[in-house]
Amino acid sequence: METIDKIKEQISQNPVLLYMKGSPKLPSCGFSAQTVQALMNCGEQFAYVDILQNPDIRTELPKFADWPTFPQLWINGELIGGCDIVLEMFQQGELQPLITEAAVKTDSE
Numbered sequence: 001m002e003t004i005d006k007i008k009e010q011i012s013q014n015p016v017l018l019y020m021k022g023s024p025k026l027p028s029c030g031f032s033a034q035t036v037q038a039l040m041n042c043g044e045q046f047a048y049v050d051i052l053q054n055p056d057i058r059t060e061l062p063k064f065a066d067w068p069t070f071p072q073l074w075i076n077g078e079l080i081g082g083c084d085i086v087l088e089m090f091q092q093g094e095l096q097p098l099i100t101e102a103a104v105k106t107d108s109e
């Protein structure tokens with residue numbers, strides 16, 4: 001499958017999706033680690049893609065997303081942002097409701 005189609009499929013099939021370096025259990029970068037921490041604090045499941053294991057996605061996603069770096073958090077098919085934005089939203093109490101709402105949608109499907 002073309003990389004761009006793979007990306008589109010991942011984004012459409014996973015309501016909460018984190019593109020990151022490493023895995024939630026073993027993040028390979030502090031930015032990814034901090035973002036995972038904020039997401040875990042929201043208490044819902046989330047999907048992830050390790051871009052270090054997927055160099056094609058690492059190359060193509062920044063162009064598609066118009067966002068140059070990782071991590072990237074996608075919720076309901078939309079790019080929310082990277083580490084700075086996710087942490088800021090979490091601290092403002094704005095991340096939790098977004099995540100919970102996305103998770104509720106998944107449960108009722």
Ligand SMILES: N[C@@H](CCC(=O)N[C@@H](CS)C(=O)NCC(=O)O)C(=O)O
Nearest residue numbers: 029031068069070071082083084085
């Ligand atoms: N300020 C950024 C920090 C993330 C960042 O700078 N990521 C870099 C280093 S991990 C990156 O993804 N570079 C491109 C690459 O490694 O492919 C954020 O809020 O997410």
Ligand code: FES
Nearest residue numbers: 021028029030031
């Ligand atoms: S891997 Fe070096 S800053 Fe993320």
